[in-house]
Amino acid sequence: MIDLLLHNVKSLHCDSLLDVGIENGKIVYLSHSKSEVPNSKQIIEGNGNVLLPGLVESHIHLDKAFLLDKMNEDATNLNEAIKLTAQLKQGFTKEDIRERSLKVLKRCVDYGVTHMRCHVEVDPIIQMKSMEVHLELKEQLKDLIDIQIVVFPQEGIFKQKGTADLMRESLIMGADVVGGIPYNDRDPIEHLNFVYQLANEFGKPLDFHVDFSDDPNQLAILDIIKLTHLYQMEGRVAVGHLTSLGSVEHEKARQIASKMAKEDIHVFSLPATDLYLNGRGDTERVRRGLTPVKLLLEEGVNVLYGTNNIRNPFTPFGTGNPLDIALLLAHSAQMGTFDDAKILLEMTTYGAARALGLTSYGIEIGKDADLVLFDSKDIRNVLLDRPKRLCVWKKGKEIGTDSIRSLIKVN
The missing domain is CATH 3.20.20.140 (Metal-dependent hydrolases)
Structure with a gap:
């Protein structure tokens, strides 16, 4: 069973929507989106928004x-x-x-x-x-x-x-x-x-x-x-x-x-x-x-x-x-x-x-799940609007405001 599945996301290198599965901090599943999805503990609906590597x-x-x-x-x-x-x-x-x-x-x-x-x-x-x-x-x-x-x-x-x-x-x-x-x-x-x-x-x-x-x-x-x-x-x-x-x-x-x-x-x-x-x-x-x-x-x-x-x-x-x-x-x-x-x-x-010589980077099977999901369904608008980040993951772990504040205690 996959720990986390990101369903219906758009990537930089693929014209169709993708499903991205994450387990133990790694990308373990990558497929064009379809109605049936692999058994997963958690599914996040991407709604066609842009997913980039961190x-x-x-x-x-x-x-x-x-x-x-x-x-x-x-x-x-x-x-x-x-x-x-x-x-x-x-x-x-x-x-x-x-x-x-x-x-x-x-x-x-x-x-x-x-x-x-x-x-x-x-x-x-x-x-x-x-x-x-x-x-x-x-x-x-x-x-x-x-x-x-x-x-x-x-x-x-x-x-x-x-x-x-x-x-x-x-x-x-x-x-x-x-x-x-x-x-x-x-x-x-x-x-x-x-x-x-x-x-x-x-x-x-x-x-x-x-x-x-x-x-x-x-x-x-x-x-x-x-x-x-x-x-x-x-x-x-x-x-x-x-x-x-x-x-x-x-x-x-x-x-x-x-x-x-x-x-x-x-x-x-x-x-x-x-x-x-x-x-x-x-x-x-x-x-x-x-x-x-x-x-x-x-x-x-x-x-x-x-x-x-x-x-x-x-x-x-x-x-x-x-x-x-x-x-x-x-x-x-x-x-x-x-x-x-x-x-x-x-x-x-x-x-x-x-x-930088990063060898475990990118939206590929086997790479670290360092990812960022943008509030934009358009690749070009990620640049033009610099939209809100809906979610950021570091090795499959969601990096939210609370987790940042707990480690980075600054105003």
Whole structure:
């Protein structure tokens, strides 16, 4: 007997309605809906509403969220945002980091996020405070959300003595991914060589902040392509921002995209931040400040999107809802067709899951029953309306408001 049957639901990859059976936290039954259903302990009538795998927040900074009330000034460019945040970090405590991170996590879980990759800063300023907090949150909230932790050297590795040792310590403690930010260190090549060697030593994937500017000559992505091939890390490297590529001459950008696809390098577009901080030097024909999403897709690159920051010097906006970012990207990348809507939903589900290396994800028999049912019978309207979530399941267990509050005690 099946524990739970979701009857008459619409999915992203099937034109007809489906029945989805769940047992012991796994999807065990999948069939086109019919009048006779398998024997089940509980049946939930989907009424033709859209069922997606749990949403994936692929790139977010929890430890820097909700800083607006701590700021005495606003940042108007990337360098100012980095400088102001470094100043604010001097006052961070573990309790403060935990409270602000939980505030974001509650919102994300409410919105149907079941998997997340967050960048956690380590440096001589914050030391291991944030890493310790997020390793604790990862364990505490594992029944609500799976959290991947990227050890992230925001202030650079070599221009901040001791950061390399903190990164190594973080990986020993349990960080999942090695992060990098070559444009904020004394030598980008030195930075890249170190993080590839570290990832290779610990057997971890890589996730970079890279080429975050409008400068077509800032192309660390070329070195990342070479090193990914050298270290045989195809499919295990992701890059965020990559906005410089949007200013590169079209055919050259296409050639670079083709090389990225060959090495299966994933790209996280971060439109809430990229649109806000980029293009500020243009007085006419102001650039959109995004990575060239459509061109990358045409060349076969796995392109995704992330929230990045929420209400801080880098991004004074944000709700924690990935579909808000999807709609923003739809506008700014001119992705307004029905097929585009499906692609954008694919980005925050199956595409993001592939980038994060999730092997038990999706609406397939044998996969974890991480699911979200929307109050919409139309795939396109899931993007356009960002409708209410009728129900969210984590490994077959319903995640309701009470269960969130019991584990996430924040206002």
